[in-house]
Amino acid sequence: MAAKTLVGMADMKAVKHPGMLTTLGLGSCVGICLYDPISKVAGMAHCMLPDSTQITNNSNVAKFVDTATIRLINDMAKLGANKRNIVAKLAGGAQMFNFTATDNSMRVGDRNVDASLKILRELGVQIKAQDVRENYGRTIEFYTDDGRLLVKTIGKGTKEL
């Protein structure tokens, strides 16, 4: 059993093979999972908000999609990852309650996913797979041996990305 590294809310971790990164009960937050298949360095960020520039209280870089992604890639590079090899998988960004779609602040799950797609494209990181949006929570496990992402749910089964 590979060592398990827990990534909490507004948290991020980078690890080198062997091992597994996991975050429990992703809701409207987005889980950004990055992997360099050559060096087998993996990183996971559990971000709460799309955009650090919209918030004055922004000292925790892991809280925001934009700052977390950039920092995570740098942390992975310190462990030997080559930025050009890094690929991404995304999970989360659910809308946990059935709000009216017009209420922008309530669509934070969608906005977290949109921001993740945007920053990854800007950084030239290929998005290999995603299990995002919808209306349910997800526990994710990201394995350093091959970069597979396991997505577990309550009543919606388990998926492998």
Added chain:
Amino acid sequence: MLRNMNQLNDLHFDVLKEIGNIGVGNAAGALATMLSSQVKMTVPEVKLVKFSEAGAIMGGEEVVVFGILVNISGDINGMMMFLLAPESARVLVNGLVGGDSEEIEEFSEIELSALEEIGNILCSSYLGSVASFINKSVTPTPPMLTRDMAAAILSVPAIEFSKMSEGVLLIDTLFETQEKNATGFFLLVPDFDSFGVILSSLGVG
């Protein structure tokens, strides 16, 4: 002037605790009426829980819980959430509809509606008493109910808090009905400006 929630001091916590007391006291009264049963409550505990720990307040991130959410607008904007474990939901639903089921995995549509209504009444009575205490007007939306992993549900209020703090402000209360215990957690999540309105209306801005 408070710039973020990490600056909360003991006085702020005392004021929030008193607000919690008033809100929960009223909600417990409403619940007692609804269940035609005595309902006791513990003094609320008010704490700022770090995000890394917030997902586990119901006993674990992946524990399945019910969450009932109302959005609030008016002088105070934000949201209010009532969280409870399926065992507690069963106690409250049985109390309301007079059932004796012990099923905690499956709830019928009618039972879910009953639960939503219980959450609605609890949140409305909580909010109503707080609003009149601070002499502000507050309007809740209809309730929304979901059942999922605790951390996933808690991400909704946590994200609101994340705009202004590094943790979730939690008002934690235990209800006791006569026969069986039902535990519930209230989370009042005013947006940052509203938070200032509440504190300053009580003279601790």
